[in-house]
Amino acid sequence: MKLSLRHKVRMHTAPLRDPHWHKLWHKACVGLLLLLLASCGAQQEGETRAEQTIAQDQVYEWKMITSWPKNLPALGTSPEYFADIVETMSNGRMRIRVYGANELVGGLEVFDAVSQGVAEIGHTGAYYWQGKIPGTPFFSSIPFGMTSYEQDAWLRFGGGNELWQEIYAPFNLIPVRGGNSGVQMFGWFNKEINSLADLQGLKMRIPSLGGEVFRRAGGTPVTMQVSDVFTALQTGALDATEFVSPYNDLAAGYHTVANYYYYPGWHEPGSTLETIFNKERFEALPPDLQQILLSGAEVMNQLLLDELTAKNNEALRVLLEEHDVELRRLPDDVLLELRRLSDQVVVEMAATDETTQRIYDSWKRFKDGVMNYNRIAEEAFIEARNLQ
Numbered sequence: 001m002k003l004s005l006r007h008k009v010r011m012h013t014a015p016l017r018d019p020h021w022h023k024l025w026h027k028a029c030v031g032l033l034l035l036l037l038a039s040c041g042a043q044q045e046g047e048t049r050a051e052q053t054i055a056q057d058q059v060y061e062w063k064m065i066t067s068w069p070k071n072l073p074a075l076g077t078s079p080e081y082f083a084d085i086v087e088t089m090s091n092g093r094m095r096i097r098v099y100g101a102n103e104l105v106g107g108l109e110v111f112d113a114v115s116q117g118v119a120e121i122g123h124t125g126a127y128y129w130q131g132k133i134p135g136t137p138f139f140s141s142i143p144f145g146m147t148s149y150e151q152d153a154w155l156r157f158g159g160g161n162e163l164w165q166e167i168y169a170p171f172n173l174i175p176v177r178g179g180n181s182g183v184q185m186f187g188w189f190n191k192e193i194n195s196l197a198d199l200q201g202l203k204m205r206i207p208s209l210g211g212e213v214f215r216r217a218g219g220t221p222v223t224m225q226v227s228d229v230f231t232a233l234q235t236g237a238l239d240a241t242e243f244v245s246p247y248n249d250l251a252a253g254y255h256t257v258a259n260y261y262y263y264p265g266w267h268e269p270g271s272t273l274e275t276i277f278n279k280e281r282f283e284a285l286p287p288d289l290q291q292i293l294l295s296g297a298e299v300m301n302q303l304l305l306d307e308l309t310a311k312n313n314e315a316l317r318v319l320l321e322e323h324d325v326e327l328r329r330l331p332d333d334v335l336l337e338l339r340r341l342s343d344q345v346v347v348e349m350a351a352t353d354e355t356t357q358r359i360y361d362s363w364k365r366f367k368d369g370v371m372n373y374n375r376i377a378e379e380a381f382i383e384a385r386n387l388q
Contacts, residue, residue, distance in 0.1 A: 060289065062096045062281075063119035067107035067128070069227050070100030073251045073311070075244065075273070078179055078304045079123045082275070086296040094289055096121065107225035114276050115171045121293075122276045123178050126164075127208035132171075134349060135356040137209050138363045139164045139175070141271035143342035145363075148180040148270035148305055150370045155272065158366040163359050174282055176297045178275035179304030182312075184265030185249065186330060187242035188233070188258035196334055205229050205241040209349065210267025213341045226252075233257040242267065246315035247308055255323045262328050266338055273304065 064083060068075040083096035099119070101107030110122040111129050127140040139160065146154065154160045155177055168175045187206070191198065200218040211221030222238060232238040234257045241258075242265070243249050255261070275297040282290060319325040330338075350360030 058093065060094050060285065062094065062121060063104065064096050064098045064121040064123060065104050065110050065113055065119040066098065066122065067101055067110050067124040067225065070103065072100075072226075073247055074304055074307045075179070075248060076100060078300050078307070081303060082123075082178075082296050082300040085299060086292055089292045089296065090289055094292065101225055101227050107227060108223075111171070111173070111276070114278050115173055117172075117278050117281065120278045120281045122274075124274055124276070125207075125271065126175070126274050127271075130208055133167050134352040135163075135167060135359040137349070138359050139272060139274065140208070141268040142346060142363070143210050143213055143267045144269065144339050145346075146270055146367050146370065148182045148272075150367070150374070151270045151272050152177065152180065152301070153370065154363060154366040159362045160366075163362060167355060167359075168276070169279065172279045174277040174279050175274050176277075176294060177272055177301040178297055179273040179301050181244050181268065181271045181273070182305055182308055184242065184245050184268040184271060186262040186265050186267070187240055188249070188254045189240040189260045189262060190233075190258050191239065192260060192328070193262060193330060193334065195331065196337055199334070203237070203239045205232065205238055206267060209342070209345055210242070212345050213267065213338055216341045216345070217338060230254065230257065245308060245312050246319055247311040250315045250319055255319055255325050259326060260328050261319065261325050262330055264330070264335075266330075266335060266342070275300070 064079055066076065066079050070076055071080070079098045083098050086094050086096060099105075105113045105118065107124075108128055110124040111132070113119055114122040125140050126136040129136045139155070141151070145151075155164070161176075164175050187204070189202075191202075193199065196217060199214070202219045203222055204214060204219055205222045205224045206214050206219075207221075207223050211223065214221045222232075224232060224238075226243065229238065229241050229243070230253060233241055233254065241254065243252060243254065245265075249255070249261075277293065282293070285293075316327075320327060346360070350357050
């Protein structure tokens with residue numbers, strides 16, 4: 001039987017008018033869509049896992065430059081320890097080669113070199129960069145300022161870290177604590193200091209705010225990288241130098257070119273050293289390696305202070321008993337004048353600009369509070385322990 005065109009159309013379109021057919025068609029479309037989505041998801045997940053595997057397998061070889069002579073006890077050896085512990089914690093994915101001062105760049109060129117990516121990490125002191133950023137001494141040490149553990153507490157819990165990162169960010173740097181010397185010695189002299197008159201015209205290697213205070217007291221401050229100091233003392237280009245404390249000073253050999261060893265280290269009562277990272281390179285790392293680097297710096301921060309505290313005692317005994325060094329205390333009238341001048345210098349520096357003033361306000365507020373407590377804590381205990 002021959003069908004008309006209308007009958008043929010009805011036969012072909014009949015399923016479209018069947019409600020059960022619509023349900024089947026809908027289910028089929030949904031199933032196909034889910035299959036496609038699952039396939040895409042699996043592909044994306046596979047790509048993500050592949051990327052993660054590549055990141056986990058990638059080995060980063062970084063350079064770390066320092067302001068210290070290679071392998072100088074504590075200051076020079078702590079960066080080597082940092083490099084070793086980071087490599088261990090990262091299971092070999094982060095390898096760091098450490099360079100001493102003048103091996104890759106000069107000791108006073110660390111800031112610029114890390115900022116520009118010549119090296120990814122630096123180990124140095126913030127007060128060297130006062131000419132670039134006026135407030136940097138607050139993140140190292142202030143004359144007659146805070147001790148090591150007081151300074152560490154301000155940085156970690158008093159807002160110091162946030163201010164530090166703020167002022168370094170424009171230079172493509174991330175700063176963190178990298179050690180602390182504790183209270184230093186005032187230094188090595190080739191003449192006795194019995195009064196303020198003995199400071200007049202004295203050429204002394206003493207950086208940062210301590211140098212400015214020394215200048216106002218009548219001396220001639222000189223900024224010089226550590227590796228050049230010994231020869232300068234030996235040749236008479238310097239009359240005196242400060243450095244760190246007995247452990248480092250003995251290793252540097254200053255007792256062979258200077259006669260008198262003076263204390264206390266009013267100029268650096270708790271000097272924080274800094275570990276600085278190139279910000280762009282650091283932020284490009286996987287998150288776990290970023291955390292490993294930060295954790296390694298924290299370990300180094302404590303290690304350096306512990307090592308100096310433990311080793312200074314024996315080093316001082318060697319200097320006094322085996323090398324006949326003359327240990328001298330600065331006269332009270334000299335210390336009082338240096339403290340007066342220090343207060344003056346710090347207040348003037350704080351007024352440099354709005355940012356430095358904010359840093360000073362934070363630092364001063366914390367210092368006043370912690371000093372108030374320590375009068376009945378550490379200071380009171382030490383006085384009691386020393387009672388005769």
